[in-house]
Amino acid sequence: MIEVEHLTKQYGEHTAVSDLSFRVDSGRIYGFLGPNGAGKSTTMNIMTGCLSATEGTVRIDGYDIFESPNEAKRRIGYLPEQPPLYLNESPLEYLRFVGEAKGLRGAELERQISAVVEQTKIGDVRRKRISALSKGYRQRVGIAQALLGNPEVIILDEPTVGLDPLQIIEIRTLVKELGQSHTVIFSSHILSEVQNLCDQILIISRGKLVAFDRPENLEKRLLGSNEITVVTDAPPAEASALLDGVAELTDCAAEERADGLTALRLKTDCTELHQVSREIFFAFAGAGKALLELSLKKASLEDVFLELTEHQEPPAVEPDGAEQPEHQAETEPAEATESAETAEGKGEEEP
Amino acid sequence: MIAVCKHELRGYFHSLTAYVFGAFLLAVVGVGAMLYNLQAAVSNFEYVLSFSSLVFVVIVPILTMRVLAEERRQKTDQLLYSLPITTTQVVLGKYLALLAVYLIPLAVICVYPLIFAQFGEVYLPTSYGSIFAFFVMGAALMAVGVFLSSLTENQGFAAGITIAVILFNYYSVSLSEYISSTAFGSLIALDVLAILLGFLIRYLTRNEGLAYGVALALVLALAAAFLVDSSMFEGLLPAVMEQLSLFERFNTFVNGVFDVTAIVYYLSVIGFFLLLSVQSMEKRRYN
Numbered sequence: 220m221i222e223v224e225h226l227t228k229q230y231g232e233h234t235a236v237s238d239l240s241f242r243v244d245s246g247r248i249y250g251f252l253g254p255n256g257a258g259k260s261t262t263m264n265i266m267t268g269c270l271s272a273t274e275g276t277v278r279i280d281g282y283d284i285f286e287s288p289n290e291a292k293r294r295i296g297y298l299p300e301q302p303p304l305y306l307n308e309s310p311l312e313y314l315r316f317v318g319e320a321k322g323l324r325g326a327e328l329e330r331q332i333s334a335v336v337e338q339t340k341i342g343d344v345r346r347k348r349i350s351a352l353s354k355g356y357r358q359r360v361g362i363a364q365a366l367l368g369n370p371e372v373i374i375l376d377e378p379t380v381g382l383d384p385l386q387i388i389e390i391r392t393l394v395k396e397l398g399q400s401h402t403v404i405f406s407s408h409i410l411s412e413v414q415n416l417c418d419q420i421l422i423i424s425r426g427k428l429v430a431f432d433r434p435e436n437l438e439k440r441l442l443g444s445n446e447i448t449v450v451t452d453a454p455p456a457e458a459s460a461l462l463d464g465v466a467e468l469t470d471c472a473a474e475e476r477a478d479g480l481t482a483l484r485l486k487t488d489c490t491e492l493h494q495v496s497r498e499i500f501f502a503f504a505g506a507g508k509a510l511l512e513l514s515l516k517k518a519s520l521e522d523v524f525l526e527l528t529e530h531q532e533p534p535a536v537e538p539d540g541a542e543q544p545e546h547q548a549e550t551e552p553a554e555a556t557e558s559a560e561t562a563e564g565k566g567e568e569e570p
Numbered sequence: 571m572i573a574v575c576k577h578e579l580r581g582y583f584h585s586l587t588a589y590v591f592g593a594f595l596l597a598v599v600g601v602g603a604m605l606y607n608l609q610a611a612v613s614n615f616e617y618v619l620s621f622s623s624l625v626f627v628v629i630v631p632i633l634t635m636r637v638l639a640e641e642r643r644q645k646t647d648q649l650l651y652s653l654p655i656t657t658t659q660v661v662l663g664k665y666l667a668l669l670a671v672y673l674i675p676l677a678v679i680c681v682y683p684l685i686f687a688q689f690g691e692v693y694l695p696t697s698y699g700s701i702f703a704f705f706v707m708g709a710a711l712m713a714v715g716v717f718l719s720s721l722t723e724n725q726g727f728a729a730g731i732t733i734a735v736i737l738f739n740y741y742s743v744s745l746s747e748y749i750s751s752t753a754f755g756s757l758i759a760l761d762v763l764a765i766l767l768g769f770l771i772r773y774l775t776r777n778e779g780l781a782y783g784v785a786l787a788l789v790l791a792l793a794a795a796f797l798v799d800s801s802m803f804e805g806l807l808p809a810v811m812e813q814l815s816l817f818e819r820f821n822t823f824v825n826g827v828f829d830v831t832a833i834v835y836y837l838s839v840i841g842f843f844l845l846l847s848v849q850s851m852e853k854r855r856y857n
Contacts, residue, residue: 264648267652269648269652288656292654295652301645303647307581307584307585308580319576320573
């Protein structure tokens with residue numbers, strides 16, 4: 220179990236992490252989500268003793284990382300953003316060094332090395348030089364290193380960055396397996412990844428914790444933004460009037476397109492989207508107007524993420540007038556969100 | 571600590587480093603032995619070591635340039651920080667590995683006086699006394715090298731600075747004799763050194779107040795001392811340099827005297843620079 224309390228890290232004037240507090244329980248997979256530069260790596264570096272904190276405490280199983288670092292570090296396996304590998308060694312030599320440094324000796328060392336080699340599936344390359352290995356294998360060697368000494372908590376900093384899709388899937392599978400026997404905390408800026416793997420998500424933005432919840436609960440937060448897009452041949456005013464009869468709609472923006480049709484963006488907080496689209500359909504059909512396109516978009520975790528990380532009050536301007544770097548949410552082109560729901564309610568009707 | 575030491579040793583013998591280092595040291599000492607002991611037929615092995623001591627300018631950087639700089643460049647320092655070992659253990663483990671690599675060619679060198687003793691009169695106590703001093707002096711220079719390697723992530727830079735520092739140390743006494751030995755000349759030279767020290771502190775701590783404070787305090791103290799008693803400063807610079815120079819103290823051993831204060835000085839230098847290396851690594855956690 221990890222308790223982080225009031226963690227603050229300042230680099231000179233710049234605050235990388237400010238007053239972060241959370242608690243991580245045993246035996247789950249936690250996703251650490253945030254745009255680049257939000258303070259994910261900084262927080263992880265502090266939690267693993269690689270970096271000091273300006274203020275605050277981190278306790279691992281009750282051991283303070285600053286006061287009894289060795290006891291605390293024994294309970295953590297850490298894979299930094301860039302796997303810390305000695306390139307001119309083989310994975311076996313490397314793991315032997317890490318194991319010895321973690322206090323393993325003799326038969327126990329050999330047993331654990333073969334166990335993690337098997338677990339991370341690096342048996343084929345265990346005698347090659349690390350410099351000759353692909354990125355995916357290097358990442359596995361890095362994870363193998365973190366697993367030595369059988370720590371309760373595994374912390375992985377962006378383990379899938381820079382890998383090809385196949386390798387990403389393999390690493391995700393590995394993370395999932397690890398989650399059965401360890402507490403895993405991993406950071407990512409890929410939403411779908413976190414959504415699929417994690418029991419709990421921590422979203423961090425500008426060094427602050429903005430959300431800490433289960434993925435489903437986070438989605439519920441944005442009920443109001445289920446979106447329906449409609450294209451019709453009715454003029455904007457008439458279309459809006461027709462839609463007044465649909466009670467579930469919360470917002471309606473009509474716009475005349477260049478081809479003379481009207482595009483409408485509708486919002487609803489009703490989760491039964493098909494029920495709403497049926498009403499829309501009959502409203503137009505009743506008035507003898509054609510519904511040329513109708514597409515639905517459910518609020519996704521991505522929207523929650525964007526909302527949480529972008530719609531924040533801008534940080535106080537620093538005294539020297541230094542401009543904060545433009546805040547960018549780096550998200551993968553929405554993979555799983557839109558396509559599934561669109562194209563369901565398309566219809567062309569003539570009365 | 572043992573794990574780090576073993577790991578480093580494996581690294582040195584995997585790569586050419588240990589071999590290049592040993593070969594270089596043995597070659598230079600071999601040439602020296604040929605010139606002094608064989609050609610000139612002098613039975614004192616000390617002179618060979620005195621001749622060879624300049625070899626440290628080359629071999630110490632070979633060994634120490636990568637020791638901490640490479641960890642930083644490869645980002646493996648992250649691993650060291652996250653392992654349940656202290657920074658002191660890391661630095662000591664690495665230093666012990668360096669000493670082990672250094673001791674291997676020295677063990678070979680230890681045979682030389684015995685061989686020469688077969689063919690003539692060799693006074694072994696001074697020979698072995700100076701070999702011991704040679705070892706401790708090299709160890710002190712390596713501690714300096716380890717520290718310089720901790721300052722940067724660029725091996726080449728670490729090597730360059732180490733060469734410059736060792737060369738400066740080697741020639742510092744003769745150089746300081748070129749500077750006017752008048753009291754005022756010494757004052758100016760010492761002031762320059764104080765200001766350089768200030769710059770060094772600023773580079774290491776990024777604390778401008780502290781750096782300029784130290785430099786200013788030293789300059790003022792020197793000026794005050796100069797006003798009180800200017801005769802004290804006559805010939806002071808060469809004297810100070812002689813005290814600080816690691817090589818100058820080695821000459822005592824070459825002249826056949828086993829100087830315990832010099833050994834203590836070398837050990838203090840080792841301790842001081844290893845401590846600085848640990849601090850330099852620790853500082854990176856607090857940047």
